[in-house]
Amino acid sequence: MNKTFKLYGLIFIIVMVVLALLELSKSAVTDWRKNFDVNEKSPFGLFIFSKEVDQLLNDKVKRTNFSPYDFYKTQKLKPHNILIIESEIDSESWNKILQNVKKGSDAMVLTGSFSRKIADSLGFFVSKVNYEDRYLLTLTDHKFSKDSLLLDKLPSGKVFELIIEKHEILGIEESETKIANFIKINHGKGHLYLHSEPLILTNYYLLKPGNEKYVQDVFSYLPNRETVWFSGDNKNVAESRSPLRFILASPGLRYAWWLLLGGLLLFIIFNAKRKQRIVPIIEAKKNKSVEFVKSIGNLYLQEGDFHDMMAKKAQYFLNRVRMDLMIDTKDLDEKFINLLHLKTGKSVEKIKEATELIKKGQDPYASVMQADLMKMNKLLDEILL
Structure with missing residues (x-):
């Protein structure tokens, strides 16, 4: 490690x-958002209502997560109950609901938001006129006079106004004034039951003793028959069993x-990078030509063969003259000296002296001293610099 x-x-x-x-x-932080989610146990979720709705409606509840428009495109049901709780309903879905109500179905809609077009067509108007923090919900039927529900936490204050005479007021909000929040609308062979305060079905209010009686009274208006709840939660979908x-x-x-x-x-x-051996640093090969020349020079120096060294130096010099200056070196005469003078710019005397030493190095019988080798080497280097 x-x-x-x-x-x-x-x-x-x-x-x-x-x-x-x-x-x-x-x-712990309490989530007071009004989510109306059937799976939420927060105060304003519908978890408890979702568990108790079957018993409340005599085990005749059918849940669907389809919109009313999509549901009724494939389902042809006899008169039944329709339940919608704080869900956005588009105009096409409302048309499907009203068509079924007209044929004899009953719809229970608990929401504070109705589209202006639907409200106008049904003859009512929803507004927020109650700004108090708490008020009592009661029903107008005398047999339910002892059952009420106190809204003491974040009530919406939504109520129904401009209600036409043929609509029946079933529930009111009692504060300084009595304003309708639960109405019945006859539509064809069926009825619409509209409640403007869906908070009554949330966990917070259902857990308070006595409130369940008010909720039972509200749903008692629905006939004892199959109820389609557009809950957005489909029980046919298998619950995740992931660990x-x-x-x-x-x-x-x-x-x-x-x-x-x-x-x-x-x-x-x-x-987790791939482990590998350290890559060795390979140094570039060095040019040891100079060292080689020095070694050869030292060898000749130790042997004392100055004549052979002069001959090789002369041969190297003449080869460079041929290759670089393009001067014929066959005859080391006056012509050669003059051409070398013109191309190098060196003095004729220095070139003549170097030429004599070259000839001496080329003569196998000439007597050569160390001084001759050193002098020729110096002169040849100066000429080709």
């Missing part, structure tokens, strides 16, 4: 401990899970 791995492991453990301490020390379901359902465990995955990703990036 290398030091880098130990460092990342230590950092990961510290972060996990800090997150655990923060999770343990923080207080991660429990982890992802808890915020603390969910954060820890994502942190674990992030830590593993960092570990893979920084520590």
